Amino acid sequence: MKSYDHKSIEAKWQKQWTEQNLFKTVENPKNKMYILIEFPYPSGDLHVGHWYAFAVTDIFARYMHHVGKDVLFPIGFDAFGLPAENAAIKRGLNPKTWTYSNMAVMTNQLKNMGTMFDWDKKIVTCDPSYYKWTQWLFLQFYKKNLIHHEQTHVNWCPSCKTVLANEQLDSGLCERCGSTVEQKEMMQWNIAITQYADKLIDDLEQVKWPNHIKEAQKNWIGRSTGAYFSFDIQDSVEKIKVFTTRPDTLFGVTYVVIAPEHDLVQKLRSQITNRSEVDAYIQKTNQKTDLDRQASKEKSGIQLQGLFAIHPATQEHIPVFIADYALARYGTGCVMAVPAHDERDFEFASKFNLPIKHVIRPVRVDSTNPPQEGKKDVYRTNVHVFVRNPKDNTYLCLKWKKFDWNTFIIGGVEKGEDIIEAAKREVLEETGYKNIKLIQTLGEGVEAHYFAAHKDENRISISLPILFELIDEERHEVSTEESVQVEPYWSTLETVKKGPFTCSELDVWLDRLENIPHAMLEKGTVFNSGDFDGISSEEAKFKITEKFGEVATTYKLQDWSVSRQRYWGCPIPMIHCSSCGIVPVPENQLPVQLPEMEKIEIRDDGKSPLAHNQEWVNIPCPVCDAPARRETDTLDTFVDSSWYYTRYVDMLNIEAFADKKKLDTWMPIDFYSGGSEHTTRHLLYARFVYKVMHDLGLVPQSEPFMKRNNRGLILGPDGNKMSKSKGNVINPDELVEKVGADVVRSYLAFIGPYNEAGSYPWDPNGVVGIRRFFERVCELADRISTEDSKESLIALNTMLSQITYDFEQLKLNTALSKLMICVNILEKSNFSKQTFQSLLIVLNSFAPHIVQELWSQTDGVGFIHTQKFPAADQSLLGQQGIKIAVQVNGKTRTVLELSPDASQEEVLSLAKASSEIIKWTEGKTIVKEIYVPQKLVSLVVKE
């Protein structure tokens, strides 16, 4: 081949593929594989990200085709949405005109990539033949009582002038325009995705997805289990119902918090004596956006004077507060506050001087000396005494001569003895220091569990920490009995930390000595809790809930708000009649067509432009024939894209969204590739919608996507995200012009593993490297001979035997590197046409144009696309010699080349006889010989 003229080659073959309809989907597949790539938004221009998405997935699809799968690899456009509407308004165009002209441009660009999309299956969500079924599905959901029209607290973007779903916020800002989002009450259409929250979590087990995607969805849904408790209110019929994940801390509740916007506050209004202050606080919080609330985590709130809640277990009367750290939308909107064991409650209680009641004690098990099963438990109370020397900030420690232990001053509390007295006594007895001053007790006790060998019993000791300060060095003489056993010394906490130190509670003590007081969040043993004292947190959770509350589960996920107050979206097929109320559009009147409008104007009234199109809005009620109005909000575009993959299998159907048989044939999707930005929205919505469709008997499974992959991000050459302002944007059209689509496709596959969502900087030199590779492949075509050398055959077959693994794992970077290794060897050897053409078939997935050209030039018949993936000749590989590494004491000293059928004895004796090995074993004894078949020999020698 004279020169690699990518331009003419690519144009020539793309034309022939289209003319011959080469990529037509098999209608009755025997071995189906549905490969899906998220369909693009018709923004008008393909960037490198699109190439990474479509071209690299295409490499995978082409591979699957070559290995004999009947591949469905469709494409379409997610064509409704705000950007089109905004762009059209700006240019004085109709969104439809703008969208369709963009689609024409992008279709061309997509074809220039050399993708094997079946364009006959194209779908476009803004086409009435598509959105008829979006509307039909909406009605099915409505019938199933999963859609509600209700007053809703919404996120309102003042710049886009529409409502946003929680999923469309980016840390409190509009993800699209970055405006601060306002909170509003509006009538909205909501879809009850929360009813499927459990299934959306639990069914993740059925799918082969990367763990991080599953975890992200679980985090987003945010399931937590715990309990509801009801607090009666003194002199009221109302109750305060709280949700908690820590029912074991119920006895630690010292006050109750209600969210300021909670209905209950208004119901209790008449009883509140400080109404004006309370109103002022509520007003202040209403003005705060979510962002403000997040920005300042400083606790605020106000007590509802005149009200007391009654603790369900102790009957104590406790104060009630409103505070904005309680969120109305989560749980019950009310919190039982346990300052001792919750950080936020601790902060709030500290600020408002509220009591802090500890009910959970930390537990430490002595790992070197753990309790033994079957031995009796003996309870002890100990003091742990910390004596600080203020001069050098050291602490008094003991060295135990007999046991080689280091401890603080520890001792038992004798009957009738005050713990302070006990502490002073122990210090005097063990160290002789007379004059120490009590600073404070250091919080509640810690439980230590260990085995006391000398008594053959398990000890459960409650250690009480007390801090003293040394007044002067005056010492009493220590009794010989004590001084034989222990020796006192002074040590800094730093030294203690480094150890060795014999104290299983040490981490707790250090925390209390060094840090400011905070809530104790650990689980442990319950105390101060009436009948429940002494049991574990886990047990108490269950028992306290059983006695005083009820088991409960809550979710962070909220219902999906789908109303959008904009024009360019799927009309919601609902009618408002003043006598019949809400009436669904009869199914035989679908689709509700979006009217052509000359002028699209976004007003400040919070309504869709459709609301001002009187001709369209006003219609007779389908039930009573009285004048009625159409719903004028349109659907969130995520509704359009939540079911599109089912339409591909039967996109021409006018009787149904898809034929049941075709769904049975093609669903579920075997592989779905897309962007990580869709993890908690599109991907969650689509799973939800498919589940409902399954429950409606419309689709064969309850999970649509068996395998999912989030592709990574291509960064600019400087390692930053590509952006016009940084001037680091790579224009794919220019690249294709310069090096060809085949090279761009292959380079993107080579840049890093496609099965991980990493981010890879674009390396302009790297592209050149791939170009060089294909030029070398072209040169090989001129060097074909009649015979294969042994090296060539081995190179080809090694590659063939290994590369299927890489393709299947989407490790296209290593797949391509294996092809490079093969080419490097063929360049230095003789090879036949058959060998070369086998190589071409494998390469075809990456670079379909140049490979087709080389196929034709070497007398290949027809399209290489129809060729089967060549099988590796295993017998040839089996004949190769094997390399066995020989290690002595774990270090490789030589490598033996042997025949593959050498026995273990032969290998071992050859290894031991090798001169390289004798060097290391001479004069020593071989104490162990390890043989790993086909791989290595490991000898262990001793002097």
Added chain:
RNA sequence: GCUCGGGUGGCGGAAUUGGUAUACGCGCAAGACUUAAAAUUUUGUCCCGUAAGGGAUACGGGUUCGACCCCCGUCCCGAGCACCA
């Protein structure tokens, strides 16, 4: 803070899952071709050492004949969630 990933040359990354660490590509260096440059090509390229050899997969320990891989601790980076009771 919680959850999940990750840390290997100058760079992107390999190591098929406990068995020869650094494949492949880029970059770099030297040579060839050229009047010259580019392109192409050959050779080299983890560190120390003339060599024998030794040391390296963020850091510190451990298990093992053998650890990038498993366990414990520390540090750093990325992603998701976050006043979620």
